[in-house]
Amino acid sequence: MADTKPVERPLSPHLQVYRPQLTSVTSILTRITGNGLIVAVLLMVWWLLAASTSDAYFAVADAVVTSWFGDLIFTLSLWAIWYHYLAGLRHLYFDAGKGMDIPTAEKLGWGLIVGSVVLTLITLLLV
Amino acid sequence: MRYLTARKRAEGKGASGTGTEHFWHMKVSGVGLALIVPIYLFVFGRALGGSRQEVIDTFAHPFVAILTGLVLFVGLRHFQNGAQTMIEDYSKGTTRRALIIAVTALCYGLTATGLFALAKIAL
Numbered sequence: 001m002a003d004t005k006p007v008e009r010p011l012s013p014h015l016q017v018y019r020p021q022l023t024s025v026t027s028i029l030t031r032i033t034g035n036g037l038i039v040a041v042l043l044m045v046w047w048l049l050a051a052s053t054s055d056a057y058f059a060v061a062d063a064v065v066t067s068w069f070g071d072l073i074f075t076l077s078l079w080a081i082w083y084h085y086l087a088g089l090r091h092l093y094f095d096a097g098k099g100m101d102i103p104t105a106e107k108l109g110w111g112l113i114v115g116s117v118v119l120t121l122i123t124l125l126l127v
Numbered sequence: 128m129r130y131l132t133a134r135k136r137a138e139g140k141g142a143s144g145t146g147t148e149h150f151w152h153m154k155v156s157g158v159g160l161a162l163i164v165p166i167y168l169f170v171f172g173r174a175l176g177g178s179r180q181e182v183i184d185t186f187a188h189p190f191v192a193i194l195t196g197l198v199l200f201v202g203l204r205h206f207q208n209g210a211q212t213m214i215e216d217y218s219k220g221t222t223r224r225a226l227i228i229a230v231t232a233l234c235y236g237l238t239a240t241g242l243f244a245l246a247k248i249a250l
Contacts, residue, residue: 034209038233041203044171045241048195051182052247058179066176074175078168085164088157095154127172 033080040077083116
């Protein structure tokens with residue numbers, strides 16, 4: 001091996017030189033929604049643990065989970081999971097080498113935004 | 128010392144050293160989650176807001192217990208790998224390693240806690 005000194009490389013995604021576009025914004029949202037879902041998982045696991053423990057503990061967890069704060073977290077998370085779901089399907093499509101041309105990619109982007117809102121509303125209505 | 132050429136050692140593995148393993152895991156777990164998460168959303172949504180007894184009755188059902196266990200286990204493995212990609216994109220060096228370890232510990236901790244609660248409810 002010759003010189004192994006680490007090279008100073010910029011970290012992605014170079015937001016300072018990147019003009020926001022539908023395709024990049026929908027991609028960034030995929031990451032935000034996916035990672036943000038950990039909040040809902042934390043609340044849910046805590047709520048399940050409380051349900052398995054005692055009436056008193058469940059009362060505490062349930063009060064938090066069904067408060068306006070809990071409603072806000074779970075409603076946002078419901079949208080996040082549907083968005084991430086559709087974005088994941090889009091990834092499978094992209095990975096197959098399809099839909100990479102700009103008009104199709106932009107249509108798919110709008111599909112994610114509209115589709116995730118529609119699916120969220122349907123789920124809220126049915127649950 | 129193994130008699131391997133440098134090329135042979137590197138072939139198919141790329142800069143990560145693990146080849147396409149990470150990518151493939153995200154694909155497999157993603158497809159698996161796509162099949163079970165919609166059902167789970169309805170199960171959880173309906174259980175949410177019920178009394179403790181109603182919640183216990185819901186999650187004690189074998190189908191719901193298995194479904195919840197799968198969503199938690201596969202979902203958190205998927206999260207761990209996804210979060211690791213994000214960490215690798217935005218941090219380097221010690222911070223990067225510390226964050227990856229923290230996320231890994233959090234995911235296994237949450238999985239174990241969730242499965243423990245489920246076992247207590249369902250068994």
